[in-house]
Amino acid sequence: MTEASKVPKGMSETPEEREFELRAHIGSLWSGGRLFIGMYTFLLASLAFSYFYLRSSNNGLLWRPNHVTAPTAYGWTIYSLTLLAALMVIYGQWRLRKGAVIDWQVAGWTAFGAGLLALFLQVWEFTAVPFAPGSSGYASSFIGYAVINIGTLAISVYWLETTLARSLRMRKEFGRATPELSMHASAQSFRANVASMTYWMGFVALGGTLLFAMFYLL
Amino acid sequence: MTISAEPTTEVVTSAVVPPSSPVKTPWSQRSGWLSQHLGTAIVGAVLGYVFGHWLGNYVASGYTYIANSGQNSIADALALIFMTFGWLLGIGALNYPLAKIVGRSAPEEVIAKGWTKYVRYSTDHKVVGMQYIVGVLLFLFTGGLLAMAIRTELLNPTTHVFSADTYIKIVSEHGTIMMMMATSIIVGPLGNYLVPLMIGARRMAFPRIEAFSFWVFIAGYMVIFSALPYGGFPTGWTGYAPLQTQAGPGMVSYLLGFAVIGLGMMAAGFNIAVTIINYRAPGMTWSRVPIFVWSLLATAALLTLATPVLFAGGLFGLLDKTAQTAFYVTEHGGSSFLWENLFWFFGHPEVYIMALPGFGIVGELIPVFCRKPLFAYKVAAAGMIGVALLSFFVWQHHLFQSGINPDMRPLFMLTTELISIPTGFIFLVGMGTLYRAKIRFEVPMLFCMAVFFNFLIGGITGVFLSDVPVNVTVHGGFFVLSHFHYTIMGGLLFAFMGGLYYWLPKMTGRMMNKKLGLVHFWTMLVFFNLTFFPMFIIGLLGQPRRVFTYAKNLQGLNDFSSVSAFLLGASFLVFLVNFMWSMYINPVMAPANPWDSLGLEWQTATPVPSYNFERIPVIMTDPYHYGEVGAPALADFGDGPPAPLGSSSTTGSDPA
Numbered sequence: 001m002t003e004a005s006k007v008p009k010g011m012s013e014t015p016e017e018r019e020f021e022l023r024a025h026i027g028s029l030w031s032g033g034r035l036f037i038g039m040y041t042f043l044l045a046s047l048a049f050s051y052f053y054l055r056s057s058n059n060g061l062l063w064r065p066n067h068v069t070a071p072t073a074y075g076w077t078i079y080s081l082t083l084l085a086a087l088m089v090i091y092g093q094w095r096l097r098k099g100a101v102i103d104w105q106v107a108g109w110t111a112f113g114a115g116l117l118a119l120f121l122q123v124w125e126f127t128a129v130p131f132a133p134g135s136s137g138y139a140s141s142f143i144g145y146a147v148i149n150i151g152t153l154a155i156s157v158y159w160l161e162t163t164l165a166r167s168l169r170m171r172k173e174f175g176r177a178t179p180e181l182s183m184h185a186s187a188q189s190f191r192a193n194v195a196s197m198t199y200w201m202g203f204v205a206l207g208g209t210l211l212f213a214m215f216y217l218l
Numbered sequence: 219m220t221i222s223a224e225p226t227t228e229v230v231t232s233a234v235v236p237p238s239s240p241v242k243t244p245w246s247q248r249s250g251w252l253s254q255h256l257g258t259a260i261v262g263a264v265l266g267y268v269f270g271h272w273l274g275n276y277v278a279s280g281y282t283y284i285a286n287s288g289q290n291s292i293a294d295a296l297a298l299i300f301m302t303f304g305w306l307l308g309i310g311a312l313n314y315p316l317a318k319i320v321g322r323s324a325p326e327e328v329i330a331k332g333w334t335k336y337v338r339y340s341t342d343h344k345v346v347g348m349q350y351i352v353g354v355l356l357f358l359f360t361g362g363l364l365a366m367a368i369r370t371e372l373l374n375p376t377t378h379v380f381s382a383d384t385y386i387k388i389v390s391e392h393g394t395i396m397m398m399m400a401t402s403i404i405v406g407p408l409g410n411y412l413v414p415l416m417i418g419a420r421r422m423a424f425p426r427i428e429a430f431s432f433w434v435f436i437a438g439y440m441v442i443f444s445a446l447p448y449g450g451f452p453t454g455w456t457g458y459a460p461l462q463t464q465a466g467p468g469m470v471s472y473l474l475g476f477a478v479i480g481l482g483m484m485a486a487g488f489n490i491a492v493t494i495i496n497y498r499a500p501g502m503t504w505s506r507v508p509i510f511v512w513s514l515l516a517t518a519a520l521l522t523l524a525t526p527v528l529f530a531g532g533l534f535g536l537l538d539k540t541a542q543t544a545f546y547v548t549e550h551g552g553s554s555f556l557w558e559n560l561f562w563f564f565g566h567p568e569v570y571i572m573a574l575p576g577f578g579i580v581g582e583l584i585p586v587f588c589r590k591p592l593f594a595y596k597v598a599a600a601g602m603i604g605v606a607l608l609s610f611f612v613w614q615h616h617l618f619q620s621g622i623n624p625d626m627r628p629l630f631m632l633t634t635e636l637i638s639i640p641t642g643f644i645f646l647v648g649m650g651t652l653y654r655a656k657i658r659f660e661v662p663m664l665f666c667m668a669v670f671f672n673f674l675i676g677g678i679t680g681v682f683l684s685d686v687p688v689n690v691t692v693h694g695g696f697f698v699l700s701h702f703h704y705t706i707m708g709g710l711l712f713a714f715m716g717g718l719y720y721w722l723p724k725m726t727g728r729m730m731n732k733k734l735g736l737v738h739f740w741t742m743l744v745f746f747n748l749t750f751f752p753m754f755i756i757g758l759l760g761q762p763r764r765v766f767t768y769a770k771n772l773q774g775l776n777d778f779s780s781v782s783a784f785l786l787g788a789s790f791l792v793f794l795v796n797f798m799w800s801m802y803i804n805p806v807m808a809p810a811n812p813w814d815s816l817g818l819e820w821q822t823a824t825p826v827p828s829y830n831f832e833r834i835p836v837i838m839t840d841p842y843h844y845g846e847v848g849a850p851a852l853a854d855f856g857d858g859p860p861a862p863l864g865s866s867s868t869t870g871s872d873p874a
Contacts, residue, residue, distance in 0.1 A: 050534065139544075165319060
């Protein structure tokens with residue numbers, strides 16, 4: 001299929017239009033990433049509201065009888081792995097900006113591994129909590145938190161993996177050493193995607209810290 | 219290079235595919251029936267349902283609380299989740315997300331020819347807009363039939379058509395379906411179709427997310443409709459606990475239905491907001507954005523930020539049903555009031571999710587038919603943003619009689635009254651535009667006038683309802699019911715109909731029949747008011763909502779309301795007849811710009827080409843310079859220097 005054959009009938013594009021479309025596309029990745037974080041914030045806020053609402057209501061003195069807590073070893077491990085993944089992604093993007101693509105990839109795959117392990121452990125913990133889900137307000141809130149955290153980690157790991165896979169495939173398609181750094185439209189789009197993902201991972205770590213404190217430390 | 223769904227990937231494709239190499243189209247992308255379409259989606263949904271149900275039974279049938287109960291909520295929930303998943307897989311929504319795992323870029327979409335493109339996962343915003351029209355009408359007519367059943371039951375206070383149990387389930391299903399429909403009825407069809415055209419864009423920012431929003435919306439319809447075969451749910455559309463906790467498997471459909479529809483709402487809002495922010499044509503500053511687009515931006519902000527709270531609330535309810543948590547079970551450390559808070563934190567912005575696009579349509583249409591600029595454009599835009607912001611601070615007025623510290627009531631009374639100020643701005647902008655105008659009473663304009671009439675009644679009764687003493691007096695009765703039907707149906711649905719009559723010539727290239735349109739309008743207006751105005755009186759006389767019997771002395775008013783409701787239902791049949799007549803039986807080709815609008819969407823060809831504009835326009839001014847001879851032309855379309863309005867060479871229309 002040639003370029004010309006892909007152009008819809010009657011359609012042409014000037015260089016200025018091409019530039020406009022590219023800027024709009026990159027802007028969409030930027031603002032879309034931030035808006036996605038906004039949506040996630042309201043989701044987390046709902047969980048936090050539920051936690052504090054049930055905690056302050058303490059209906060039937062059943063907020064947290066005997067100060068039951070989810071397994072802290074799991075909690076610390078999942079939190080540490082999430083933090084590690086976020087730090088790795090942030091470091092990787094910093095190195096990518098410096099032109100060190102390999103560093104970004106190594107950091108990225110490390111983050112992916114940490115995220116995947118955190119996801120696995122969160123699923124495991126979900127099935128192995130030492131209390132009945134409906135035994136208290138805390139227990140219910142924790143189950144809600146675990147489900148949301150599974151979703152969060154799954155999205156993070158997916159985004160990370162697809163970005164890394166794209167990076168590898170770009171190299172295969174372009175046949176050059178570091179296509180991620182070129183001024184090619186695909187490369188610009190790729191870097192915008194990495195920036196949004198890094199921002200997201202940072203926010204996941206921040207939200208994870210707050211929720212970790214709520215469910216394991218308070 | 220072409221502008222496709224993913225502009226950056228086209229270059230990569232061209233870099234690796236030699237011009238002469240044959241490209242084998244994947245089966246999923248073929249244009250014929252041997253590809254993914256509605257049929258494969260249905261197959262996927264059925265298989266997903268069966269698998270999910272089997273899995274749920276396999277996993278949970280050994281649990282003691284399930285074993286002998288005859289009810290397995292885990293199986294019900296998994297069946298519906300996998301049904302949704304299978305539906306999306308079958309239609310092709312997951313092709314690209316799965317291909318991304320191995321780093322593939324977006325495939326180029328093969329545009330199907332003819333009507334079959336409407337039963338596929340299309341990334342053309344115009345196709346998605348048309349798909350949404352069918353989708354929302356499906357919701358509307360299902361909910362409407364249930365409304366007819368309600369009014370049939372209320373014809374007599376003692377002779378019953380349904381049992382009390384069946385009646386409340388019909389009421390609940392009606393309310394839920396209508397609310398789900400109402401969140402998308404303008405954003406879905408008109409928002410998706412028109413936003414790129416009105417901002418001078420060739421595409422949406424995230425076309426796949428846009429298509430996803432539609433197909434998940436239909437999946438949500440199936441999920442919520444499944445409540446009926448599951449035995450329904452007795453909570454009304456608000457789903458209050460503890461009734462929610464005690465209800466049968468139909469409640470799973472309700473909770474999951476809201477979660478699934480919520481996903482679609484978030485996706486739609488997300489895509490529209492990002493598109494408006496980033497894809498406005500050069501020169502389209504914020505002060506030149508059409509007022510309808512402003513309304514959709516405000517709505518999209520609410521959709522993206524408020525809906526996650528509903529999603530969380532639904533998720534917690536679902537966990538109560540399946541994982542045996544106790545979020546809403548007071549006896550186990552939860553709280554039934556928690557649901558009320560989460561639900562209404564979404565629920566009140568939801569009211570404005572429904573109202574704002576209606577305001578936007580009216581603001582967009584009345585300058586066209588008044589041949590005057592929109593009065594105080596910036597006030598209207600500010601009013602919409604103000605409404606959107608304030609709508610997050612009023613939810614507690616729904617809890618005036620439950621779950622609120624009484625000392626907090628005055629605060630939320632005040633915030634609720636405050637929101638009437640930006641709403642009033644929008645209303646006054648309309649009045650200012652109508653003032654001393656030579657109005658053309660075409661069918662779309664009549665619907666806009668009806669919005670003002672209906673919303674005035676709905677809005678003023680809303681101000682009364684925000685006051686605690688009145689609220690406490692009429693809470694849970696027909697007065698409230700009538701109030702919100704006046705705002706939602708009287709505002710939103712009339713605006714939607716006006717928008718349809720106005721933009722269908724652009725969307726389909728065919729004019730709706732004017733005579734039938736007038737019959738539709740007058741019957742709808744008259745019987746809407748005859749149906750719902752008596753309900754204010756019925757409510758003040760003490761008839762509660764959701765109860766199938768009532769005092770004998772209210773039968774006359776109820777019968778009057780019921781007969782009017784049947785005729786109101788018939789008015790929608792007039793619309794259907796008009797639609798079929800005008801589109802298929804006796805189509806009349808629409809002129810290029812039948813209303814002489816200056817809007818950007820009317821300046822491109824009809825039918826709109828896949829790329830929308832031959833050249834991306836450069837915007838010179840706002841689109842409301844009606845009646846101003848010599849005002850600058852709206853845009854430079856790349857075909858020579860634009861002439862001022864009123865001159866013979868003007869691109870567009872006669873401003874006067």
